[in-house]
Amino acid sequence: MLDLLIHNATLPDGRTNMSVAVQAGRITEVTQGLQAPAHEVIDAQGMLLCPPFVDAHFHMDATLSYGLPRVNQSGTLLEGIALWGELKPLLTQDALVERALAYCDWAVGRGLLAIRSHVDICDPTLLAVQALLHVKKQVAPYIDLQLVAFPQDGVLRAPGALDNLKRALAMGVDVVGGIPHFERTYAQGTESVKLLCELAASQGKLVDMHCDESDDPQSRHIETLAFEAQRLGLQGRVTGSHLTSMHSMDNYYVSKLLAVMAEAQVSVVANPLINITLQGRHDSYPKRRGMTRVPEQIAAGLTVAFGQDCAMDPWYSLGSGDMLEVAHMGLHVAQMTSQAAMRQCFEAVTTAPARIMQLHGYGLEPGCHADFVLLHARDPIEAIRLRATRLKVFRRGKCIAQMPAAVARLDLPGRPGETGFMAVQP
Ligand code: FE2
Secondary structure, three states, rough: EEEEEEEEEEEEOOOOOOOEEEEOOOEEEEEEEEOOOEEEEOOOOOOOOOOOOEEEEEEEOOOOOOOOOOOOOOOOHHHHHHHHHHHHOOOOOHHHHHHHHHHHHHHHHHHEEEEEEEOOOOOOHHHHHHHHHHHHHHHHHOOOEEEEEEEEOOOOOOOOHHHHHHHHHHHOOOOOOOOOOHHOOHHHHHHHHHHHHHHHHHHHHEEEEEOOOOOEEEEHHHHHHHHHHHHHHOOOOOEEOEEEHHHHHOOHHHHHHHHHHHHHOEEEEOOOOHHHHOOOOOOOOOOOOOOHHHHHHHHHHOOOOOEEEEEOOOOOOOOOOOHHHHHHHHHHHHOOHHHHHHHHHOOOOHHHHHHOOOOOOOOOOOOOOEEEEOOOOOOOHHHHOOOEEEEEEOOOOEEEEOOOOEEEEEOOOOOEEEEEEEEEEE
């Protein structure tokens, strides 16, 4: 007897009328029209069943702090950084945990069941690290939370940051972070990439750096990051986050850089909501978009994810844990409007970040964890268009969140009824 059998689902690869069988928290079979006894049977009614959303770039130590101690009035990066400086001395572990847990509730409601969060390690008490390690343990039954030791003020620039970072890793933080473009000089940025990659290699850790988050085409730390990944045998274990300077680089240089990145198997996380608002701020008109070159990176064979980065924090007043909103923005900013590219935008918030986080048992194959989301949409493109309602969210075969379909009841002359904003079937 199966624990759960889902009928009549559409899968992200386009297969329809699919059945997904679940036993003991794992998917046991994915096939068309399966008949088998099960404790629970769900008719998906042709809707899209996808693996959970994954956010490979977030800052959970700052999330939901909107308004503390005041609102970012200008909405700029500089005021955001100043605000974070004002907020840091006021942080308490209890408040951090409470806000992070509240965000994780939002995430589950949105079918977002894996998050890589950077955590600022520049505070010598490592208060945020302790808080998020506690949260990681608490949410483990329903969210895979991976933490990155992030030296927000520069690992060489901020006094004691390297020591704090090493202590954070010893406490159980999973990934080595960095911010080379924020070090005092370009040379120091290069040195920071080298020493952080060496640290990761020596401890068997993954690397994920905020890298070249600027409009300066000369900000080329990604080249060093790819070189170090190659030199230290870290292929497939290194991620460059943001990489916005690539937007402004010379095309000839980028053609060489993409090949170097592909050789080192460096992955990319673009953060469209944040970078469309923060980049290009020194431009008059025309204003650069400032997002990294996503279609070209995918074409070069790189794994590219879209991250949310921030939700209701000093840098960004919006956001709600909705990775379809992130994909929607990424699609527009990168002009990824072809049929294939729109599907790649869906992959950029599901399978691509799962690869970056090296999540085991992720996917809709037999043997994978029975973690999936039933959406009120018939395919990935419709899911992005509608930022579709997560009708049901499953973890290890159990429904852990549900939401009614977004349907408007209409009272129109001669056209009573309702609309769910779905495409008219041809
Ligand atoms: Fe970030």
